[in-house]
Amino acid sequence: MEVDVQFLPMAPAHNSLSNRVVVVIDVLRATSVIVHAISRGAMEIIPVITVDEAFRMAKNFPAGTTLLGGERGSRKIPGFDLGNSPREYVSEKVGGKRLILTTTNGTRAFHAVSSAREILVGSFLNVGAAARRCFELGKDLLLFPSGDEGNLSLEDVVCGGMVIDCFIHKDKDKGSIHLTDAANAAYFLYQQFKGNLIEAFRVSHHGKDLINKGLEEDLVYCAQVDITDVVPVFRNGVIRAA
Amino acid sequence: MEVDVQFLPMAPAHNSLSNRVVVVIDVLRATSVIVHAISRGAMEIIPVITVDEAFRMAKNFPAGTTLLGGERGSRKIPGFDLGNSPREYVSEKVGGKRLILTTTNGTRAFHAVSSAREILVGSFLNVGAAARRCFELGKDLLLFPSGDEGNLSLEDVVCGGMVIDCFIHKDKDKGSIHLTDAANAAYFLYQQFKGNLIEAFRVSHHGKDLINKGLEEDLVYCAQVDITDVVPVFRNGVIRAA
Numbered sequence: 141m142e143v144d145v146q147f148l149p150m151a152p153a154h155n156s157l158s159n160r161v162v163v164v165i166d167v168l169r170a171t172s173v174i175v176h177a178i179s180r181g182a183m184e185i186i187p188v189i190t191v192d193e194a195f196r197m198a199k200n201f202p203a204g205t206t207l208l209g210g211e212r213g214s215r216k217i218p219g220f221d222l223g224n225s226p227r228e229y230v231s232e233k234v235g236g237k238r239l240i241l242t243t244t245n246g247t248r249a250f251h252a253v254s255s256a257r258e259i260l261v262g263s264f265l266n267v268g269a270a271a272r273r274c275f276e277l278g279k280d281l282l283l284f285p286s287g288d289e290g291n292l293s294l295e296d297v298v299c300g301g302m303v304i305d306c307f308i309h310k311d312k313d314k315g316s317i318h319l320t321d322a323a324n325a326a327y328f329l330y331q332q333f334k335g336n337l338i339e340a341f342r343v344s345h346h347g348k349d350l351i352n353k354g355l356e357e358d359l360v361y362c363a364q365v366d367i368t369d370v371v372p373v374f375r376n377g378v379i380r381a382a
Numbered sequence: 383m384e385v386d387v388q389f390l391p392m393a394p395a396h397n398s399l400s401n402r403v404v405v406v407i408d409v410l411r412a413t414s415v416i417v418h419a420i421s422r423g424a425m426e427i428i429p430v431i432t433v434d435e436a437f438r439m440a441k442n443f444p445a446g447t448t449l450l451g452g453e454r455g456s457r458k459i460p461g462f463d464l465g466n467s468p469r470e471y472v473s474e475k476v477g478g479k480r481l482i483l484t485t486t487n488g489t490r491a492f493h494a495v496s497s498a499r500e501i502l503v504g505s506f507l508n509v510g511a512a513a514r515r516c517f518e519l520g521k522d523l524l525l526f527p528s529g530d531e532g533n534l535s536l537e538d539v540v541c542g543g544m545v546i547d548c549f550i551h552k553d554k555d556k557g558s559i560h561l562t563d564a565a566n567a568a569y570f571l572y573q574q575f576k577g578n579l580i581e582a583f584r585v586s587h588h589g590k591d592l593i594n595k596g597l598e599e600d601l602v603y604c605a606q607v608d609i610t611d612v613v614p615v616f617r618n619g620v621i622r623a624a
Contacts (some may be wrong), residue, residue, distance in 0.1 A: 148535055190597040292389055294563040321536040321587050325571055332570040345563050 142280045143307065145186070145300050145322040149245065149287030151252035161279045162304060163270055164374070165263065165296045166286035168346045169224050170246020172263040172362040173209070176226040178381050179265075179368040181235035181346060185379040187247035191217055194242045210242040214353050225358050226265075238326070244307075249286035250374045261372040261379060264299055264337060264362060269369040271306030273382065281307070283326065285366040294344040298337065301330025302365075338363040385549065386562040387542050391487065391529030403521045404495045405504040405512055405545060406616070407538045408528035410588045411466050412488020414505040414604040418468040420623050421507075421610040423477035427621040433459055435601040436484045443480060452484040456595050458557045459484070467600050468507075487535075489569070491528035492616045498524070501616040506541055506604060508581060511611040513548030515624065523549070525568065536586040540579065544607075545571025580605040593621035 146152055165171055174185055188194050190307040191212065198206050209229070210224035216223030222233070224243055243245055253259055258277060262270040274281050283303055285296030304319065304327045311317045319327065333340040341347030350358055372379045388394055407413055416427055430436050433454065440448050448460050451464035451471070458465030465477070466485055483489055495501055500519060504512040525545055527538030546561065546569045553559045561569065575582040583589030583601040592600055614621045 288563065291562065292564040292567060294566050297567055320533065321530065321585075322534040324536050324585050325534060325539055325567075328574040329567055329571050331574055343563075343566050 141316060142318045142320065143279065143304055143323040144281070144320040145283040145285065145295065145297065145326045147285070147322050148292060149249060149252070149285065149290060152282065154255040156280070157253060157256040159257055159279060160282050161258045161260065161277050162253045162272055162282045162284050163260045163262040163274065164246070164249045164253065164284045164286060165299045166243070166246030166249060166294055167263050167295050167299045167362050168341065168350060169226060169358055169362055170241070170243040170286065171261050172226045172265055173224055173241070174261050174379055175263045175266045175368060175370055176238060177229040177234050178372045178379070179370040180229055181233045182229070182239050183236055185239045185241050185372070185375060186197060187250045187374070187379065188240060188242050189248055189251060191242055194240045195219070196209065197240050206238040206240060207237050210247070212244065214350060214355065226354065226361050227357065245286040245288060249284055253284055259374040261374065262299065262303055264302065264365050266366070266368050266370055267302050267373050268298065268306050268366045269304050271310065273371045275310045280353070289348050290373055293346055295327050295340045295347060298330050298333050298340040301326035301328070305330055336364070383519065383558060384560045384563040385546055385565040386523070386526040387527065387541050387568045389527070389539065389540065389564050390534060391491060391494070391527065391532060394524065396497040399495060399498040399524070401499055402524050403500045403502065403516055403519050404498040404524045404526050404585055405502045405516065406488070406495065406526045407432065407492060407504045408485070408488030409505050409537050409541045409543045409604050410583065410592060411468060411600055411604055412483070412485040412528065413503050414468045414476065414507055415466055415471060416503050416614055416621055417482070417505045417507045417610060419471040419476050419481060420614045420621070421612040422471055422473045423469070424481050426480055427481045427483050427614070428619060429492045429621065430482060430484050431490055431493060431617070433484055436482045437461070439482050448480040448482060449476065451481050452489070454486065456592060456597065467597065468603050480525045480590045483617060487528040487530060491526055495526055503614040503616065504541065504545055506544065507612050508608070508612055509541065509544050510548050510608045511613050513545050513552065516544060516545070516549055517552045530588050535588055537582045537589060539568050540572050540575050540582045543568035543570070547572055579607070601602060
């Protein structure tokens, strides 16, 4: 099995994805929100790219079944039910509900890799379970850090490196897994932040921006490791529990 | 000053380069060859993209003034005077000569960033001098790891991280330098290989390939740090000593 990392958030060639498993990672905060919301009983999450699309899509569903969530400029969108803090997505609000989610980077990433064989949602919250699921699937693996408006996001690559770290420890034969240079780069970068993930947030552009906006508690929340075994799957435009 | 790293070897938008200094890095082996050859008295080096272009260009110059160097598949090109091992570029051969160089990744990189304000040649061999020169120039800086056929090369990013490590230690005010997430990623990745650079070569795809081809001595050569103060400059299609 080959493990690769898409270091810049650009759509890979579609034909390169058809036999690969992709893990989309946007730890600050879209994929942390998704993992958390599904673990709290959300029925499904529909990631969309624009705010207009979110409002339009909500009209397709019966009243009371669907919530709008997401951010622009890290802030809750006017008219939306929820912002982009995982802490908002509690069972009482999201249990049994459909969420329509639009964020600056993360929701876009799902559409960039939509031709992959299987698309999983990764974050620190479910990193061990995500790596386990990838190993069970037994296909070539691409980690897809969503980045920050087209640029590399340190914290997403570090999380990709942690998935790889978990993944290679499952290889008892030691030799069936080939890491590309990009995968090795993410793996070694993660070693620098092992045991101190929040430091990666504090160094990163996006982390600093959230701190400046008074959202430091979200960093603490998103830096938690393995608090759930949920590994949501994106298929046909919709994210659900596997 | 902002310091950034182009993690994948793609041409940045030309207008984004006009006020930036770019350091092109292809430690295995093009930029190590260039730095070494200039330090050994080569008059100038013309990087070209194709083998045909190299042969055609050589005809423009008087006999005896010009040598052809480079590789395809890591091997010397038939009809060329020199391959792509820095060790071949000794004073007796290259002193006072013009070199026309074509390699798979490195020579291509110079053309990808040709609109930059200043384009320097970086490698481990001249890493301290390259960082010093960047600091003197006082402009926003882009490290450009040349990669490996469009993919990330671990060793080039590690070298970029070492340039950054040298560079930020020159900032006595501690605060005038802003590292992007990509720059931080390269910097932290370098910390993993600090004092053991050859390990980055042994892990990397390109390094392994050179070992398999019996060229391990080149790895040892290219892993030497600060053996020269030469920082070649690429201007108007030609590389010369600054």
